[in-house]
Amino acid sequence: MVVRPLSTAETAVPVAVPPRPAGRPAAAERPLDERVSGVTVLLAAVDLAAVAVAVLLVSPQWIWGLVTGAVLIASRVAARLYRRRLWLSYYHDLPRSIAAAAAAFGLVAAVALLAGQHDATIRSIGEVVVLFFLIAAVPRGTVFQVGRWARRRFGRGERTIVLGTGAMGVALAGSMLDLPEFGLRPVGFIDPSPPAGGTELPVPLLGATLHDAIAAHRAGVVVIAFTNATDAQIVDATITAHSQGATILMVPRMWELYPDSADIERLRGYPLVRVATAPTERPSWWVKRALDSLIAAVALVALSPVLIAAAAAVVIESGRPILFRQERVGLDGRTFPLLKLRSMRPADETESQTRWNIAGDPRIGPVGRVLRRTSLDELPQLWNILRGDMSLVGPRPERPGFVAEFSQVHDRYWARHRVPAGLTGLAQVNGLRGDTSIADRSRYDNYYIANWSLWLDLKILLLTIREVFRGGQH
Structure with a gap:
């Protein structure tokens, strides 16, 4: 494959998308437990079980029970309640969870009304939604708590490379080490223009290119902090990491002004924008x-x-x-x-x-x-x-x-x-x-x-x- 030539300043942040072996994405080189979020799997299992129990207890007409359950799960997928996340908090997700349940009830109830169903059917749909929400609450909170404990106790975090050795990059790497419950394990820094000698880094400065560092350390996350790299270099580095199946978390400019959202992670108050994964990894x-x-x-x-x-x-x-x-x-x-x-x-x-x-x-x-x-x-x-x-x-x-x-x-x-x-x-x-x-x-x-x-x-x-x-x- 032909790539754009690099300038001297770019040698630490490659811009090429290196070819992968046919049929095997780079992400597959990492262990399965690092590529699949156990918390996400457990949350989905809890919700499926809660839907089944709620439908069985309320016993609506089978077709409306099936539709309600399917729409409930679909609404939660749309609300990104099964996303990978750093901050495992039931209360942080609660508003989104309530909105998803309300949207599911409104949609199914509207369809039922258009189909000429009686009030009893609408009421049973509402009962399924409310009961599902109550049944899932405690197990869902437990999953978050167990996830935080497992990350702390067993170091269940993704290997992370920090792009940028400035004050922000050092602070983020230190926070990852201090707060393992956020699920990031820093393995090293990469910076095309590292600081002068004397600056103490919590993890080593890697001499390899980003592509080689991701492969050598089987890194699943790249955190882009403020760095001396140009915007073009950062975009190219992101494309490189994407091509290897890595997740990109980026500190935005004027980060103090960023509100929470589904695409914003928080690490000790620092917002990290989760860049969408490469299409071929979805x-x-x-x-x-x-x-x-x-x-x-x-x-x-x-x-x-x-x-x-x-x-x-x-x-x-x-x-x-x-x-x-x-x-x-x-x-x-x-x-x-x-x-x-x-x-x-x-x-x-x-x-x-x-x-x-x-x-x-x-x-x-x-x-x-x-x-x-x-x-x-x-x-x-x-x-x-x-x-x-x-x-x-x-x-x-x-x-x-x-x-x-x-x-x-x-x-x-x-x-x-x-x-x-x-x-x-x-x-x-x-x-x-x-x-x-x-x-x-x-x-x-x-x-x-x-x-x-x-x-x-x-x-x-x-x-x-x-x-x-x-x-x-x-």
Whole structure:
């Protein structure tokens, strides 16, 4: 994989996303008990048991008991009551818990009213919600208390690297050591410009790059304190840590003004913003991959008549081969052979890999122009998706030579490869196809990664369908 060259000041904070071994994320190198929060698992188990008991005791109509229980759990997931956290406090979560229960009751009651249910059904729904809340209260508080005790007694905390050796970084590392119940165990500092000799650090200053330090110490958390690194270096360091499955906690500027929220952790009064995890580390990413495979398989079968007709047209116009294979760069910088229906015949392989745009090339015949205008030439990439080379939605893959060139020129072009390449992407549905700005494409692609969700994928797919019917150009 090609990466942007580093300046002397950047050598301690790498900006490259190093390739990971195929099929094995870096986070998997840490023990299971450090990657899975026992507190979160126990809280979910307590709530599921409380829902079951409440439904059994109230005994509403089975359908309304099932709906109420499902909505209760869903509302608590939406309220992020099962999130990983440093501060294990029942009372800190109590307002959020009450709001989630109230929202669940309001939603189910509204559906029941619309369905023409009687007051007795509404009352039983309310009883289930109230009883669930009361039953879960004591066990939930106990889970938090046991979690704090286990962290103190057995050192059940995540290995943590602190980026920044200033006063804030030193104070945070000291707090982690003094308060093990917050679940962070500092293993060392990294700073591109460490303090002069004489400054006493509570844990060692690591001489390795951030990537190597995370791997060597199996660190699961990186805390970004105030440091001499530039903002660009900090962003690059965050991307590096994300690529290895690490959690990012960041001290915000003007931290004294930050109120509590689901994304704000507290460590001895210092707010730490929990940066969203990398998309590929989230459970919903597996849903994306399953949907990719299912949709690609169904589409290949459903569109097989179209593919056969298009293939026959290619053979009639310009002979074989039907498919055009071209090396492209995908997830973690790995290359794969991208498939297209051939719309023209390149002079040789060198032209295929080095020519940027073939729009208007006289070698493109009527069939080729139709294939490109309608995007039918892209349909064989459904096989790439089924193989796992690509996704339905993601940054469009580029050839290795252009990846090398663009990574040297455009900020964080290399960072697009944190996720698999896509058949379509956010940049493409915003008109960035063919000979358009690479900087704008890179910006859209990195925005997509930072804001990824299943809903965003669906939105891009719907916009892609609209673009196809409009006959958008490559």
